[in-house]
Amino acid sequence: MAGLAIILVALVALEHVYILVLEMFLWTTPRGLKAFGLRPEQAAQTRVMAANQGVYNGFLVAGLIWSLIHPDAAVAFQLKLFFLGCVLVAGLYGGATASKKIFVIQALPAAIALIAVLLAS
16 A cells, blocks of 8 residues: 555656646646636736746645655655645645636545555555
């Protein structure tokens, strides 16, 4: 079960790398417009805000990766709980306020990974 938990945490981290790239670099491109359901005018007006969101996703990625490489298992466990919890809360808030699909895209993978981490402990 520990191996599965590690894989799931890594997948959540990879997902947030992709979100970071979308928000920071691809926001106004066809891929970014499609991913976030934006019109070009909306994307242009919110580009700076999106890049800021991308930075925050980068912090989540950094924390999740840190949790995977920390040499102390007890500390790594706490880091996984904290950063997966942050992703879960962000996904719940985004799903409730911005788009229901965020529940599935962000909150659900984080919840599954969090459960796997708890079961593996």
